[in-house]
Amino acid sequence: MKTKIKVQNPIVEIDGDEMTRVIWQLIKEVLLEPHLELNLEYYDLHVQHRDATNDQVTIDAALAIRKHGVGVKCATITPDAERVTEYNLKKQWPSPNATIRSVLDGTVFRKPILIDTIPPSVRSWRLPVTIGRHAYGDIYKAVEFRVPQAGKLEMVYTPEHGEPTRVPVHEFDGPGVAMTMHNLDASITSFVKACLTYAIAEKTDLWFGAKDTISKTYHARFRELFQQAVDQRKEELQAAGIEYRYLLIDDAAAQLMKHEGGMLLALMNYDGDVWSDLIAGGFGSLGLMTSVLVSPDGKYEFEAAHGTVRRHYYRHLAGETTSTNSVASIFAWTGALAKRGELDQTPELVRFAQELEHAVIETIRSGTMTKDLALVAGASGETAVSTEGFIRAVAERLS
Numbered sequence: 001m002k003t004k005i006k007v008q009n010p011i012v013e014i015d016g017d018e019m020t021r022v023i024w025q026l027i028k029e030v031l032l033e034p035h036l037e038l039n040l041e042y043y044d045l046h047v048q049h050r051d052a053t054n055d056q057v058t059i060d061a062a063l064a065i066r067k068h069g070v071g072v073k074c075a076t077i078t079p080d081a082e083r084v085t086e087y088n089l090k091k092q093w094p095s096p097n098a099t100i101r102s103v104l105d106g107t108v109f110r111k112p113i114l115i116d117t118i119p120p121s122v123r124s125w126r127l128p129v130t131i132g133r134h135a136y137g138d139i140y141k142a143v144e145f146r147v148p149q150a151g152k153l154e155m156v157y158t159p160e161h162g163e164p165t166r167v168p169v170h171e172f173d174g175p176g177v178a179m180t181m182h183n184l185d186a187s188i189t190s191f192v193k194a195c196l197t198y199a200i201a202e203k204t205d206l207w208f209g210a211k212d213t214i215s216k217t218y219h220a221r222f223r224e225l226f227q228q229a230v231d232q233r234k235e236e237l238q239a240a241g242i243e244y245r246y247l248l249i250d251d252a253a254a255q256l257m258k259h260e261g262g263m264l265l266a267l268m269n270y271d272g273d274v275w276s277d278l279i280a281g282g283f284g285s286l287g288l289m290t291s292v293l294v295s296p297d298g299k300y301e302f303e304a305a306h307g308t309v310r311r312h313y314y315r316h317l318a319g320e321t322t323s324t325n326s327v328a329s330i331f332a333w334t335g336a337l338a339k340r341g342e343l344d345q346t347p348e349l350v351r352f353a354q355e356l357e358h359a360v361i362e363t364i365r366s367g368t369m370t371k372d373l374a375l376v377a378g379a380s381g382e383t384a385v386s387t388e389g390f391i392r393a394v395a396e397r398l399s
């Protein structure tokens with residue numbers, strides 16, 4: 001029997017929900033356990049376990065990543081009213097990703113996996129477009145208020161020492177809604193730092209898009225902090241041949257459609273949420289989009305960018321054969337394993353991760369793929385393999 005590669009230090013494993021939970025188990029059993037002596041610290045973020053622990057398990061998982069430096073996360077349900085009924089939950093628990101991001105104050109980078117037989121839907125794209133999403137604040141930490149009737153709305157800021165400042169917002173003459181958002185110079189600065197570090201490491205141009213013509217204080221602050229950091233690291237950027245561009249967000253949208261790609265597109269939190277799915281769709285499938293959360297002090301959490309693939313899960317529960325793409329989930333594992341290997345200086349683990357990625361890409365290039373990809377590749381969905389069939393095909397190629 002082949003000796004297994006030993007993983008030296010723990011990887012924080014965060015289990016999740018629905019179809020991705022099914023895939024998660026298969027990846028471990030079929031692709032990892034036969035080759036690796038895994039060293040995992042397990043946190044079960046199944047929505048009912050989050051409910052049972054009053055969401056403490058999510059915080060514990062985030063703290064564990066802080067401690068061990070590397071985590072890998074399965075997609076999880078962010079409960080809405082419908083899910084509260086479906087799973088009989090105490091309440092609509094917050095998004096686990098938002099909780100983990102705020103504990104780590106991290107930046108999320110999403111990069112599509114390019115496969116030459118899967119053509120992007122934008123003809124000019126030849127290189128991956130990576131999205132750097134600022135992962136703190138804005139609407140994700142907003143305070144909202146349902147204005148019941150006519151009245152005056154103000155923002156009040158009370159400094160630690162001194163008199164409050166009142167900022168008039170609106171004179172309502174009837175019911176409506178209101179929201180207050182915030183962000184922190186420290187968080188924006190670490191976002192900017194993470195983007196520049198990523199761009200320099202990957203030798204990729206950096207674009208930042210926002211709307212400072214309209215948001216002359218909030219968005220303008222992001223632009224300012226970007227420019228300051230770019231000025232400070234001018235020589236480093238020049239040496240790496242990297243160009244920094246600030247674009248208005250709508251201009252960035254138009255430019256992107258006629259560009260060949262190959263840049264890191266830095267975006268504020270909400271823009272990053274929306275655009276990363278748009279880019280994933282444009283490159284073929286959500287199932288080909290990888291995601292990594294990087295904290296300013298170098299802690300990493302790897303995941304797939306997609307959700308729990310709910311519609312497929314209901315088919316799975318009904319006993320139907322599914323054809324769900326596991327590639328981004330597999331790459332979450334290879335990302336975590338390679339990072340663990342790099343930090344622990346175990347090159348054999350890094351090599352295993354590379355071989356597994358190679359096996360995935362070659363399996364698809366040879367024509368074995370799930371339905372989402374078969375449709376993009378121009379094959380009929382009829383020739384697609386099942387969820388499990390794909391993972392088994394990768395396993396065969398790997399060994």
Ligand code: NAP
Nearest residue numbers: 075076077078286287305306307308309310311324325372
């Ligand atoms: P989703 O899981 O991203 O799936 C949306 C649709 O995209 C699927 O129905 C499927 O389309 C396609 N798709 C996504 N991933 C795919 C894959 N790996 N292989 C094949 N097709 C794929 O979003 P959702 O179903 O709207 O959301 C389900 C749950 O996920 C929600 O409760 C949400 O809160 C959660 N969520 C979690 C995360 C996270 O943990 N990172 C991120 C987003 C959403 P077809 O049905 O057309 O085949």
Ligand code: MG
Nearest residue numbers: 273274277305
């Ligand atoms: Mg999203």
